[in-house]
Each structure stands twice: as C-alpha cells, then as structure tokens.
Amino acid sequence: MMTSPLRRFGQFAVLIVICSLAIGQLLGQPILLGYVTSGSMEPTIGAGDGFVAVPAVLTNDVDTGDVVVYESPAGDGLVTHRIVDETEEGYVTRGDANPVTDQAQGDPPLEGDDVLATAPQIGGTILTIPGLGIAATNAGAVAETAQLWLIDLTGLDQLRGTTALPVALLVLSLVGYALETARDRSSPERDRSGDTVAAPSRLALGLALFVVVVASAAMLVPAGGETLTVVSSDPAPDAELVTEPGGTARTSYHISNDGFTPIVTYLEPVDGGVSITRDVVSVSGRNSEAVGVTVEAPKATGHYDRTVIERRYLQVLPRGVIDTLYAIHPWAPFVVIVTILGSVVYAFGRRFAGYQNVRTTRKQNVREYVGNR
Known part of the structure; x- marks a missing residue:
C-alpha cells in the first residue's frame, strides 16, 4: 500500500525528534x-x-x-x-x-x-x-546498555567510552547505504519513468542538510582565533603575560568540549615569537584540556597582540585519518566529515521514510482487480 503523505510526515517528524535529541546530546547543547x-x-x-x-x-x-x-x-x-x-x-x-x-x-x-x-x-x-x-532519558539508558553489551560480547574494552556506539552505528549505516544504493541501481523493477514518489527523498535530503548545518556549526563556531596580549614592561610586575623587554611569558590555552563527541583540535600561531607545547590536542566528550603557550616579548616596552588559530573537528573518523586530511589542507577534514555525516543521515532517512514505486503499485492493483473479477 502506498504510504500516505500524512503518514510520511509523521515518520519524518519522529525522525526529526530523534535526531534533534541525539545531536543535542552529542554537541552538549539542545x-x-x-x-x-x-x-x-x-x-x-x-x-x-x-x-x-x-x-x-x-x-x-x-x-x-x-x-x-x-x-x-x-x-x-x-x-x-x-x-x-x-x-x-x-x-x-x-x-x-x-x-x-x-x-x-x-x-x-x-x-x-x-x-x-x-x-x-x-x-x-x-x-x-x-x-x-x-x-529521551530512557533512550539514553538503552544506548548505554547496548554499548556495555557490545563490550561484553566482543571483549574489546577499547570500545568503552562515549564514541563506541556512535562509531559502530556509523559503520553499519555506511555499509547499509552502500548496499541499498547498489540494490537500487541494479534492481530490474526500478522505475525508469520518473513516477517514483519523491517526497521521502526530499525529506531525507532536508534532514541530511539539517545535520550538516549542525555539525558544521559544532566545528566552526567554537573555533577561530584567540588573541593573547603580552605586556613588555620595565620593571615587570608579577602577572600573567607580563615580562621584561625581550623576556618570555607563559600562559595556558584552554580547549573546552561541551558535547559528548570527542574533538581533535589543531593550534597554529599566526605571529612569530609564540610556541605551543602541543599543537594537536584530542579532547574527550564533556571535558577540557589546557595547553601551555610561551610568548616572547619584544625588546621595546608596550602591549603586543599575538594570535593563535584554533581549528577543531568532530572525531567521527580515526585520528590518523584526520591528521592525514589536515596535512593535505585544513578544510579537507571538515569536508570529509560533513559529507560522511550527511550521507549516513540521508541513507537512514531514505530507509526510514521509504519510497513507493507508483508504476509497480498500479500494475499490482490492476492484477488484483482482474483476479477478483
């Protein structure tokens, strides 16, 4: 039976609710x-x-x-x-x-x-x-129980943590997406006339775009540049980022992850005279890290701004893969991550909403009508 528009809308609404709650938990904000x-x-x-x-x-x-x-x-x-x-x-x-x-x-x-x-x-x-x-609370408890069950079943304690289940679902969704695409393209009953109802595809695409926007915001909004002002003074009082002319001052750069999904952050000094103890930092969900920063003050007295650029990525891929992509170009990990997330959500949306071949349905209805007569 053909899925009615009202039923498709209800399915899409449920999907929006589920994804909104899940994404909100992963990013640490509703x-x-x-x-x-x-x-x-x-x-x-x-x-x-x-x-x-x-x-x-x-x-x-x-x-x-x-x-x-x-x-x-x-x-x-x-x-x-x-x-x-x-x-x-x-x-x-x-x-x-x-x-x-x-x-x-x-x-x-x-x-x-x-x-x-x-x-x-x-x-x-x-x-x-x-x-x-x-x-939502009950669903979270079910997900946590499923994750513990997965650890007990496989014996892999490395799966313990907030990312084990999402990564597993991500891999399974990618496999399902590939199989579904191959089956759809090779199916002899695939409608060639363009009569397939397109609403589920549009709904799935809209949901995928929504997830892409949210994931992009999670990586771009907290990132950017932070300006550190070093004061070159003589005499130099005992204060942070204050030193004598030509001296060095030390401070900390704080990276906070309010979501449940781990992030990988890359720090790059824009100006000379700035050194960072760790230029690549992984921060687990609902956690923060402090990175030591040393700033050299010019020999002349005054206030001097030194900028550090932060780029962050959702760690939905192995760290080595993100490092390799970042070495190619800082935008490469971002593009790959949002593409994967969008593809997975689109595939899930298509699977959830489904689609109906109008021509096949009409032929089936005709056969049933003739048979009944």
Whole structure:
C-alpha cells in the first residue's frame, strides 16, 4: 500500500525528534528540542517534558523574561531557568517553581555568552512536549546498555567510552547505504519513468542538510582565533603575560568540549615569537584540556597582540585519518566529515521514510482487480 503523505510526515517528524535529541546530546547543547528532568520550571515546563529550543547562535541577545538553557556552574549538566533580572555583573536566573534566585543560592551571574539556547514563547507560553524528557532519558539508558553489551560480547574494552556506539552505528549505516544504493541501481523493477514518489527523498535530503548545518556549526563556531596580549614592561610586575623587554611569558590555552563527541583540535600561531607545547590536542566528550603557550616579548616596552588559530573537528573518523586530511589542507577534514555525516543521515532517512514505486503499485492493483473479477 502506498504510504500516505500524512503518514510520511509523521515518520519524518519522529525522525526529526530523534535526531534533534541525539545531536543535542552529542554537541552538549539542545538542537531544536530540549527537555527538563526536574520540577524547577513548573508549571511552565513539567518534569520530564520537552520544549522547543533555539540555539543561541541563531537568536538575538537574551532579555529579562526569557527562558534559557545554560551549563550548570557545578558542571553537572544543563539548566533551564528564566532570566528574572539583569545587573552589571550579569543576568539573574530562577526556576519558576523556586522561591529564590540561583544567584541567592551561590551561583555566579549568568553572562550572555553562557546561554546555549532559548525557549521561544508565543503569547508568553512555551510550546512543550509532554513526556519527551522521559523518553529521551530512557533512550539514553538503552544506548548505554547496548554499548556495555557490545563490550561484553566482543571483549574489546577499547570500545568503552562515549564514541563506541556512535562509531559502530556509523559503520553499519555506511555499509547499509552502500548496499541499498547498489540494490537500487541494479534492481530490474526500478522505475525508469520518473513516477517514483519523491517526497521521502526530499525529506531525507532536508534532514541530511539539517545535520550538516549542525555539525558544521559544532566545528566552526567554537573555533577561530584567540588573541593573547603580552605586556613588555620595565620593571615587570608579577602577572600573567607580563615580562621584561625581550623576556618570555607563559600562559595556558584552554580547549573546552561541551558535547559528548570527542574533538581533535589543531593550534597554529599566526605571529612569530609564540610556541605551543602541543599543537594537536584530542579532547574527550564533556571535558577540557589546557595547553601551555610561551610568548616572547619584544625588546621595546608596550602591549603586543599575538594570535593563535584554533581549528577543531568532530572525531567521527580515526585520528590518523584526520591528521592525514589536515596535512593535505585544513578544510579537507571538515569536508570529509560533513559529507560522511550527511550521507549516513540521508541513507537512514531514505530507509526510514521509504519510497513507493507508483508504476509497480498500479500494475499490482490492476492484477488484483482482474483476479477478483
């Protein structure tokens, strides 16, 4: 039976929800959808409910009354609370069900750069999805159990970690994509007239483009250049990046990975007189690394800017492969990674949504009609 447009839309909506939650977990911030696990935002958002979440890079500056998502100062997960006031130090936040603000309980004021996403409001109401958080939590537990089962089955303790299951799924999806493509091209029943319903293909393509955009943002937004200002002074006070003329000053370059997917970061000094202890750094999910940087000060006194360029890539490929691609050109790993992710998601979308050969269906209906007569 031909899949109805309404059913295809429902399948695509489910696929969007699943991928949004999965990508949000991998990148460490909600993408399109978020959820809460406590009752601190009741009755606005109930415990275990989901909500629409727009990444901060797509919104304007936040304001009082906005419901925002940010990393807990204690580092134990994401917090969804409302901004209730703005001070010179930053924003004051509070859960709608909490009697006091977060800052009154010891949290530092929230800065604009700390906001990961905003929950849009329509007429003062936030669009919620009942039970989405519970479903996402259960799905995460199932994935973790599957990963442990995979480790026990294979005996490969190297698979332990946040990337084992995603990498396995990635490989299986690539194999399935290749087999599906070969079968589709070699099938004698393949429709040559162009009558195949194209909606599933367009939906799968749209989902693939969505994942490509999100993955690109995860690699490009946190990267870029950071300027280190070294002060050449005589006498030189005891302070970071302050030294006597012609001397050296030491500091640390911090690389933070807020997502669950490991990243590979390459650091390159733009200016002379800058040396880095490690120019290639792998950072596991939900972790950070500090790299030592030594800056030479000119012999003349003054303030001097020294820039370090950071390029980061999602480690969905073996480290050696990324290193080889980076040696060819810094954009090569980026292109290969987004191409693989887009292809895998497109193949999964086609498999999930399916497609229907109209000509074959019509012939089958005619045969059934003649047979019934």
